[in-house]
Amino acid sequence: MTDSEGGPELPEGDGPQGATQGDGPLVVVENVNKYFGELHVLKDINLTVDRGEVVVVIGPSGGGKSTLCRSINRLEPIDGGRILVDGQELPEEGKDLARLRADVGMVFQSFNLFAHKTILENVTLGPTKVRKQGKQESEKHALELLDRVGIANQAQKYPAQLSGGQQQRAAIARSLAMRPKVMLFDEPTSALDPEMVNEVLDVMTGLAAEGMTMIVVTHEMGFARRAARKVVFMAEGQIVEENTPDEFFTNARTDRARDFLSKILTH
């Protein structure tokens, strides 16, 4: 965690970067509605994420958590309301949207590393093709990031040769290589074998401690307690409760949340 070059205040002028720019909230979700056909998956969602804040979204499956997460970089277009990232409303599909996505890191449940490229190539691809950064500089930064997530020795391998935990850490490094303003995690540990969950959570906890703005959809209650500043409980497409982790886990305000917690925390 001593990656001084990964910080937000880099000297290179390679694109907008850094959680220190501007001062309003970093992500604003306003009255967002979304339908999958007849199904109303997001119902009037309002959420504000401040700079450096870690928000954990939990709740039962099918409650709209992932959809909300994916709508923040417009992998899912919304049907109503608006979403702002760093004060800018999400543009329509096209070059502007690509530019915005470059500033929003995303980590997927199924890793989605580029299968035909080595780990190192996976991490350098964005910086070279999107940020137009030099190859040497990109590789140096990529190796630092891979070292930081503990898999520098796997740099020349292909994704399929790595364990799930290693792949997910590589995917986090790939996102970090873009020096994102905010990172979205869509159930990053749900596809992992139990013994690999912690190696990924450790990396995420480290990021949170360094002040990265993060929105994390997860079922890992331990991580939520440890790293989150805010817990958002979602069910049936609505935000049912927004609370601090301590309050939420010991003294949830809503019945729906208490019911959910009683089902997952009793064993």
Add this chain to the structure above:
Amino acid sequence: MFDFGPFFDNIDLILEGFWATVRLAAAAAVLSFILGTVLASFRVAPIPVLRTFGTAYVNVVRNTPLTLVLLFCSFGLNDVLAMRLSGNSSTSYYWWAVFGLSAYTAAFVCEALRSGINTVPLGQAEAARSIGLTFTQSLRIIVLPQAFRAVIAPLGSVLIAMIKNTTVAAAASYAEAALVMKTILDAPSFTSGAIPLFIGVAVGFMILTLPTGFFFGWLHKRMAVAR
């Protein structure tokens, strides 16, 4: 009846025919792969006009007999409309044969590639977009390379079919191996040895197509993407 004498008497002519076949096939291979890739990109593009064009092209061209396509090129475009591609008439016919055959084969390349695109998990494109690649970049850098690798063997079959389809260019006044064979057969001096001639020409095609099939099969295994 199985006297290979007449075959070897005409071996120079036949080899010349095969050389013409190879030149036609090589040019059409390159051009049809490029055109087929462009068409496949159209068919998955987010712009409806491009998708419609791609679909219409494939359905029209794939369902038109190749003989018609090539006759349209040689007699229709070259002769009737006088769209000459070269001052030399045989060169002009050659290029029309290349274009006609490529336009036809591209439809099959496109469909093979499109099924390859369908083997690439959606998450690959989502990850590509999430790091800020544009649609074209993600297609070119992430999706198409994986799609190609998934369909190398089927593309080999398309290529083999195309090599054999060069014989149809005979209909478009292009003197490749099959036309040479027919010329030899039709000559009044030719009285016996038709079967050996057929066998010889068939073996000639196999010499071209068998290694193509083996090579693409080998390449398919070598380039497979592990998931």
